[in-house]
Amino acid sequence: xxxxxxxLLMCLVFCLACGGEKxxxxxxITVWETYNNEERAVFLSLIEEFQAANPGIxxxxxxxxxxxxxxxxxxxxxxxxxxxxxxxDVGFLPKLAMRxxxxxxxxxxxxxxxxxxxxxxxxxxxxxxxxxGMPDQVNGLCLFYHKELFxxxxxxxxxxxxxxxxxxxxxxxITDKDKGIYGFAMRNSLWWSLPFIYSFxxxxxxxxxxxxxxxxxxxxxxxxxxxxxxxxxxxxxxxWRAGGVRDDVGFQSRKYAMVLNGPWAVRGLQAxxxxxxxxxxxxxxxGHATNVGGNNLAxxxxxxxxxxxxxxxxxxxxxxxxxRWANELGQIxxxxxxxxxxxxxKHPYLGIFMEQMKYAVPRPQVGSYPEIENDTNPEMQAxxxxxxxxxxxxxxxxxxxxxxxxxxxELKQAMK
Amino acid sequence: MGGAAVDxxxxxxxxxxxxxxxxxxxxxxxxxxxxxxxxxMIVTALKMPGHAFDPEILPRPPTLDNFxxxxxxxxxxxxxxxxxxxxxxxxxxxxxxxxxxxxxxVFKKFRGRDKIFAVIIASMxxxxxxxxxxxxxxxxxxxxxxxxxxxxxxxxxNAFGLFLLRQYMVTIPRSLIDAAKIDxxxxxxxxxxxxxPLTLPVIATLFLLTFQFHWSNFLWQLIVxxxxxxxxxxxxxxxxxxxxxxxxxxxxxxxxxxxxxxxVIFVFAQKYFIEGVTRGAVKG
Numbered sequence: 001x002x003x004x005x006x007x008l009l010m011c012l013v014f015c016l017a018c019g020g021e022k023x024x025x026x027x028x029i030t031v032w033e034t035y036n037n038e039e040r041a042v043f044l045s046l047i048e049e050f051q052a053a054n055p056g057i058x059x060x061x062x063x064x065x066x067x068x069x070x071x072x073x074x075x076x077x078x079x080x081x082x083x084x085x086x087x088x089d090v091g092f093l094p095k096l097a098m099r100x101x102x103x104x105x106x107x108x109x110x111x112x113x114x115x116x117x118x119x120x121x122x123x124x125x126x127x128x129x130x131x132x133g134m135p136d137q138v139n140g141l142c143l144f145y146h147k148e149l150f151x152x153x154x155x156x157x158x159x160x161x162x163x164x165x166x167x168x169x170x171x172x173x174i175t176d177k178d179k180g181i182y183g184f185a186m187r188n189s190l191w192w193s194l195p196f197i198y199s200f201x202x203x204x205x206x207x208x209x210x211x212x213x214x215x216x217x218x219x220x221x222x223x224x225x226x227x228x229x230x231x232x233x234x235x236x237x238x239x240w241r242a243g244g245v246r247d248d249v250g251f252q253s254r255k256y257a258m259v260l261n262g263p264w265a266v267r268g269l270q271a272x273x274x275x276x277x278x279x280x281x282x283x284x285x286x287g288h289a290t291n292v293g294g295n296n297l298a299x300x301x302x303x304x305x306x307x308x309x310x311x312x313x314x315x316x317x318x319x320x321x322x323x324r325w326a327n328e329l330g331q332i333x334x335x336x337x338x339x340x341x342x343x344x345x346k347h348p349y350l351g352i353f354m355e356q357m358k359y360a361v362p363r364p365q366v367g368s369y370p371e372i373e374n375d376t377n378p379e380m381q382a383x384x385x386x387x388x389x390x391x392x393x394x395x396x397x398x399x400x401x402x403x404x405x406x407x408x409x410e411l412k413q414a415m416k
Numbered sequence: 417m418g419g420a421a422v423d424x425x426x427x428x429x430x431x432x433x434x435x436x437x438x439x440x441x442x443x444x445x446x447x448x449x450x451x452x453x454x455x456x457m458i459v460t461a462l463k464m465p466g467h468a469f470d471p472e473i474l475p476r477p478p479t480l481d482n483f484x485x486x487x488x489x490x491x492x493x494x495x496x497x498x499x500x501x502x503x504x505x506x507x508x509x510x511x512x513x514x515x516x517x518x519x520x521x522v523f524k525k526f527r528g529r530d531k532i533f534a535v536i537i538a539s540m541x542x543x544x545x546x547x548x549x550x551x552x553x554x555x556x557x558x559x560x561x562x563x564x565x566x567x568x569x570x571x572x573x574n575a576f577g578l579f580l581l582r583q584y585m586v587t588i589p590r591s592l593i594d595a596a597k598i599d600x601x602x603x604x605x606x607x608x609x610x611x612x613p614l615t616l617p618v619i620a621t622l623f624l625l626t627f628q629f630h631w632s633n634f635l636w637q638l639i640v641x642x643x644x645x646x647x648x649x650x651x652x653x654x655x656x657x658x659x660x661x662x663x664x665x666x667x668x669x670x671x672x673x674x675x676x677x678x679x680v681i682f683v684f685a686q687k688y689f690i691e692g693v694t695r696g697a698v699k700g
Contacts, residue, residue: 030642032642034658034659036658037489037490062642062643062644063644063655064638065638065651065654065655065657066654066657066658066659067654067657068634068635068638068651068654071635071638071639072638072639075548075549075552075639076639078549078553079549079552079553079556080556081556081561083642089659249469252466252469252470253469253470253471262660264659264660264661265660265661267466268465268466268661269466270466271464271465271466271467272466272467272470293660295659
């Protein structure tokens, strides 16, 4: 018994000894990313470029399934095995930052770098006045419409609706319940409702991120309009209900003429041979608006090589790298100086996605955004179902959100 | 009188026929319900990318592209190999260790034997997820990250397996063991020549259950492997669910292949699987 314990201890010491870094060699930066196959190919070529220009720094990319990233990164942080850089959803970054897991880049990121970044992407990296990462990918919802269904209803397929009034008018013309065709289809959930809320002048939280704003007039009016599309105008196909045909699925099978969707949907729709157009989300009383999704690249505070890691991130967001990213993948560049370098003839929809991003409103940078979303969704569902009025549902959501915000504030105080 | 008996007999035959017919219809329906997802999986796997939700049920035209892509554009050759290595070695060693431990707990006398057994059984009550972080910390300290060892070794001590085998070994008549001992057999000889052959059905069951568990284990294999060359099939499958879109046709193609080993084993060893379920049900 004693022998085996000794053996085990020796083994441990040996393992720890050989785990140390060898001196004299360059720095290796490990990156955990969640790119798909196409994005990964471009990412790898950007790494090669960077390594050629920066001998002594090796980038080691590890591809992680998107769904598995959260448990993996949390386990890694708990056991001190986290990578230097991680690609995270913009909604998840504040949570990591608030817990001190992310290294702020304020000391490195100079104005000449940040001034080139699309303002909305920069906003998604800034939390409590500090820069907690570099933007990697940005997108927001747009209006996708089915050109064939437009033509069949006698509408001009090149003339999508510009305001919500026009939108209802078009949708009413297209809706044909006997044939099972609806003008519009939508999802329930806070994020998918944001374009409605924003375009009516509402928001999730007040500007200082201290109070819930969903029960205020703008947000209520916006969500009321969304609910009306189903219950009052009857132009929405019930896609949000359990057992309903999902919006993107019904759009593909010619059931729904208009849906909200993002740049990621283009490839699949093109492959399926759908003749569709993309337009700005119709304007409400407060003008055009959309939400923001995407990913940021964050340097973790456990990394011993934050300067080198930043150097790599600076390369990724550079004008030339972003122009390549946009041209090869049809995604919105995070660097505005890359805009002029895009070949829009190859990506016919990219122009409109970029136009829409001008009206994008970032989500509040609070660590408990995922909890806010989780607690609001059932209330919104109840309002769509007609079980609660919109005002009642929003009041209930706000009560839950205040508790969440209080808890976050307490945690913040405790962290200090 | 004879006529009445014949009538009665006919009636009984008819009643039985109806009963059997009803039974078969019910079983057919149940089978259809159970098999439909498999049908759906295979049909979707044969559709062109982007056509997973076409209104037509059958693919038009069917394509084998998804199956090809899974192996050429995605690393499933490697993932299947890794899953095979992990599942087979976990199955073999976990079963072997459980059998050896069960032997000790049944046929050897040592201080606190039953108490130790009770503690081991009690450990089954702790939800598996609770072990993840501590096990991960140990694996890391040992410097085993990104190795097959990390994926296999932590799961080799299996309280359920010990319980299953012990409960079966208890039923082996002690006189058999004593007879062998009198003939001069060592513990390993008794284990190898008497206990294992008698316990074989349960050992097979345990191997199959362990194999199946590790073939489909996701979380652990995800967190201990930071190299795509070490990813297993479930981790590879998760790659098809991306942030905004699911690559359904590819996912279904890979899933269809991933169930082949399990289905083949199930067809050949059905009775052991079922034995495992019923044996676990009756604790005694």
